[in-house]
């Protein structure tokens with residue numbers, strides 16, 4: 001983006017964040033002005049557009065509550081049962097955050113908001129990294145899923161697929177190394193191979209490396225570990241491998257692939273090093289940063305990404321969901337653990353349901369300090385039902401909230417399912433840290449371990465593997481009740497930093513990891529453990545590639561690789577089958593709890 005463009009974008013950002021309150025009011029008034037007459041809102045507003053009535057009468061809902069309306073539209077009824085503007089298509093959410101993929105209506109107005117968001121995001125990036133559009137190309141790994149047609153004839157696709165399919169994307173696709181045909185190849189293996197090939201061929205032009213989420217960047221590094229020799233051989237002889245049969249991929253590759261032994265040797269030299277520390281920087285020496293969301297469930301990949309990045313900044317640019325675009329990170333160079341998203345008041349009408357207490361589990365000390373009984377401590381942690389939501393500008397620093405969105409596209413006081421913590425303000429607009437997904441809960445007996453608590457316990461335990469040069473490359477969990485008492489099972493995939501395949505880990509260390517996790521888990525868990533109502537925590541080490549297989553399973557079920565988020569805990573029998581069939585070691589914390 002040129003200087004004048006970025007300055008205009010930054011000016012808009014300042015105006016939006018200074019006038020957040022008025023803009024939010026306007027957004028809500030406009031939504032009600034257009035949609036109050038819909039069948040859905042008439043039930044609560046009787047056609048009136050008063051914002052106070054909206055807050056008093058319109059219920060807070062989940063997807064399940066509005067699904068009947070969405071299904072009716074998908075089946076051919078007019079969209080004005082839910083929203084005034086015509087639905088142009090549906091976004092399919094990833095469905096990996098602990099549920100089935102959802103269909104979210106989208107409209108031309110929302111598409112406009114997307115364009116404004118792009119301008120704002122690019123302005124922030126240009127401010128910090130300069131005009132990269134004219135400095136080279138971005139190696140952004142992008143994947144699409146075939147578009148589905150609903151009975152009404154409306155298309156349904158993931159947000160990322162929809163973005164790449166827009167005609168506007170074709171005009172900016174020259175900014176990327178990946179030829180458009182490789183992005184649209186529905187076979188993720190062929191797509192990944194050809195996108196990496198294109199990125200390697202243009203390695204001297206690459207100014208950023210990334211994907212939407214950190215896990216996809218790491219998936220590509222693992223892929224490169226398996227395929228760099230073949231890729232180099234293709235570059236050496238100027239011919240693509242026979243197994244690339246997708247005609248779009250073959251054609252695109254034939255246009256960029258030239259016989260280039262020098263390039264192949266230089267890549268071989270880098271990739272044949274024993275350690276892949278800093279491999280991204282070595283392969284793409286002009287890259288300025290790695291762009292990939294690495295907050296929330298993605299934070300588990302930060303250490304590994306930093307290792308491969310060799311000092312390149314990791315940039316978590318934005319926070320968005322299929323339902324609404326929410327915020328931008330105004331300090332893209334901040335440490336992953338400090339990343340905050342400044343909300344954009346023009347994108348949707350945002351409300352925040354206060355979590356009754358701290359959203360992270362009450363610590364033992366805190367619970368004792370508060371004089372809570374076991375029952376009360378559980379209640380206090382989970383209950384936010386009887387509190388009133390607050391407006392965007394009225395949130396309090398340090399407080400955790402569940403996000404509600406109201407959009408012009410038919411979502412009214414809709415629970416996105418994410419918990420956020422207010423970390424500060426930019427002008428009059430709050431900034432939030434992503435805490436966890438509300439519905440991702442590891443549970444056994446009456447213990448409920450939230451995603452953030454689980455992540456904290458795993459982080460503390462995996463630190464014991466650090467001195468051994470071992471990464472935890474993926475984890476998930478479930479509550480095993482097949483024996484009494486039940487217990488928590490964690491699946492861990494490990495990898496040596498030197499690229500070595502971990503066949504065996506010192507059992508003593510793994511038992512320590514189990515204990516460390518238990519130590520870190522919440523007060524309620526420990527109480528049940530002491531009373532032997534929950535049995536010793538177990539870590540099952542799975543062989544390398546297991547979490548790729550899990551990702552492949554979810555992608556085969558409809559998730560897009562560009563939007564995939566690993567489940568921190570699962571109840572899916574199929575997922576557990578994939579995990580259990582790859583276990584190479586089982587470890588338990590000592591029988592007597594801490």
Ligand code: AMP
Pocket residue numbers: 092093094095097293294295296297298316318319320321322323416417418434437563565
């Ligand atoms: P989807 O359901 O596929 O639309 O994915 C949206 C979800 O991804 C959000 O509701 C969050 O749970 C997660 N997400 C999106 N952006 C971020 C981010 N910057 N940090 C953490 N999680 C995110």
